[in-house]
Amino acid sequence: MRKPLLAGNWKMYTTVQEAKELASAVVGAAAKVSGRDVMIAPPYTALAAVGSVLAGSSGVLLGAQNVHWEEEGAFTGEISAAMLRDVGCAMAIVGHSERRHVFGETDFMINSRIKGGLQSGLIPVFCIGETLKQREAGNTLKVLEDQVRAGLAGVEVTDGSRLVVAYEPVWAIGTGKTATEAQAQEVHAFIRSLLADMYEKNIAAGIRILYGGSVKPENIDILMQQDDIDGALVGGAALKAESFERIICFQKTAY
Numbered sequence: 001m002r003k004p005l006l007a008g009n010w011k012m013y014t015t016v017q018e019a020k021e022l023a024s025a026v027v028g029a030a031a032k033v034s035g036r037d038v039m040i041a042p043p044y045t046a047l048a049a050v051g052s053v054l055a056g057s058s059g060v061l062l063g064a065q066n067v068h069w070e071e072e073g074a075f076t077g078e079i080s081a082a083m084l085r086d087v088g089c090a091m092a093i094v095g096h097s098e099r100r101h102v103f104g105e106t107d108f109m110i111n112s113r114i115k116g117g118l119q120s121g122l123i124p125v126f127c128i129g130e131t132l133k134q135r136e137a138g139n140t141l142k143v144l145e146d147q148v149r150a151g152l153a154g155v156e157v158t159d160g161s162r163l164v165v166a167y168e169p170v171w172a173i174g175t176g177k178t179a180t181e182a183q184a185q186e187v188h189a190f191i192r193s194l195l196a197d198m199y200e201k202n203i204a205a206g207i208r209i210l211y212g213g214s215v216k217p218e219n220i221d222i223l224m225q226q227d228d229i230d231g232a233l234v235g236g237a238a239l240k241a242e243s244f245e246r247i248i249c250f251q252k253t254a255y
Helices: 016-030 044-054 081-086 097-101 107-119 132-136 140-151 181-198 201-206 241-248
Strands: 005-009 037-041 060-064 089-094 123-128 164-167 208-211 231-234
Touching (some): 016 037, 016 060, 044 060, 081 089, 123 140, 231 241
Parallel strands (some): 005 037, 005 231, 037 060, 060 089, 089 123, 208 231
16 A cells, blocks of 8 residues: 655745744644655755754655755755755655746656666655646647656655655646546556556555645545545645644545
């Protein structure tokens, strides 16, 4: 059984004080449920402070919004896995659509980040997804296969729990649009079949695949009914304690 993971990406929001208050609320929400993991990824300036809030909380993991592949060096604006581990990070988001499309990160860079994170003991949350133009052209599965194979090229995975994949259709991020549960399940099943082709079947079966396209309290329950949806990578709804609590406390028997 894959343990569900509800991950909140706070992006470039929250001051340190705001982040501490939100983190405290998330800890309280996570304590109300069991059988699932929760991760929050605040901005770098708040990582240490949020890490202190989460200390002693077994149900909430600290994540980063990116990670560099080198341990140290002249890489202005970057952050290393060692630095992230030092403040308590267990996970790092890699290849988010904003990194790809706004900052021009390539598959090679993303692949390097995944390798660097894994080597340092972080669990990468590897993001993939197609644009609206690519979906309308019928190229969704081809785009995703290219991203998966390039992003994981040469990446050794011997334990499925050490890697998370997040499917985030670019056309659904921050737009209010969401893939239907059937569309999401179809894509997630395809991704798992790719992973099974690249790794042993039992390893692929242990890799959690998250959905990340305008996840909100209104759609989390139906999304979590799907066999290959193992959680969610949440943006805007993770910045409000009440909405993220509802997502954390999803009800898999609601439908």
